[in-house]
Amino acid sequence: MGHEGFDKPFSDLKTSSRWLAAVVILLSIIGFFAIAHWAPLAPGATSTDFHFGSNTYQALQQLLGAIISIGLISILYEAFLRRTYGRDLRRYLRLKSSMVASGIQDVVPAEQVEWQNVLSDAADVRIILRDPGAWLPANQPWLLASARKRELRLTIAVPDEAGPNFDLVAESCGQKPDELRSNIQAAVSHLTRRWNSEVKDLKKGTNFRVVTYRSLPTYDLVVADEVVVVSIGKAQAEGPIGQQLAFVFDTSPGGGSYPAAWLMDQLKPLDSANSIWESKVK
CATH class of the missing domain: 1.10.287 (Helix Hairpins)
Structure with missing residues (x-):
């Protein structure tokens, strides 16, 4: 220009x-x-x-x-x-x-992202997480709140424990492979329990799906309708993930296209990814 x-x-x-x-x-x-x-x-x-x-x-x-x-x-x-x-x-x-x-809307420490505003009214949520252990249980209430109001399509991608890059993903999180494996299993188990306890209150057609990915992401990505949030952190050899930096983008008409569109392209493989748990309200 x-x-x-x-x-x-x-x-x-x-x-x-x-x-x-x-x-x-x-x-x-x-x-x-x-x-x-x-x-x-x-x-x-x-x-x-x-x-x-x-x-x-x-x-x-x-x-x-x-x-x-x-x-x-x-x-x-x-x-x-x-x-x-x-x-x-x-x-x-x-x-x-x-x-x-x-279309950038905000740049903040990841823990300051207002996830309630991002998730609680969304109808289509797709997520790539390296370590779902803390994020998923903390934000399930907003996902379930949305599913009680409208039909929600939710896809959560976690590392494939048998994948070729699992150890590297764990290392990028500052964890041992066994620690990350335990976090994934605990997070998915917590999600299924919450689903089973609240499914009767969720809107018909709501679909929750957990899939695995075999790639090596260098970020955590959440796409809720027209909002894209990508979180990146510095590399570390050990210990839990330190403070991450979150970039919030708006992809609504008149909003941004790049790099949000590029980030959203990373979600396309999730449609054909291997499911480890899925349930739908009928």
Whole structure:
């Protein structure tokens, strides 16, 4: 996106302002020489020509001096400060256009994402988690709240315990493979228990599905209708996942397309992925 339409009048404005300031300074200097011709007479001197009184002459000198000072400041501003301001403004406009194009809504620590707002009214939720142990039990209430209000299609992808990259996924989470395996089993078990206890209150047609993936994701991804949340963290050798950074995107009409569209493409393999648990309200 270019800014030629903005740059030209801005440049013209700078040029005209500088010329105006220069003309004012020149006229003020000429004025200094002009009023000197009618300077007050020395004490005791007499003349038939017109001369300013002492107070008037000093006032005119101060006025012309102030005009020259203002003119010089104006030229310095036009030459240096306005150039910096214009550069910053153009940078801001480029940044704003990029943000609008991407549809980014927020960048926050992952634990500050307002998952209730993201999930509790969604009708189609697709999730890729490296370690579902903490996230899934904590956010099941919002998923079930949505399913009580409308038909909800939920797909959750977790690492394939028999997959070729499982150990690497565990390592990216700072865990041993057995720890991650235990977390996955506990999270899925918790989800099935909640489903069985609340299925009678869920909307007909609601479908919950847990699948596995064999790839090596470097992020956690949640897509709820038109909201995309991707969380990334720094690599670590051991210990639980540290603080992650979450990027929230809007893909609604008029919202962003890239990189949210690229992230959503990562979910396509889930449609044909192997299911380890699935249930539907009939």
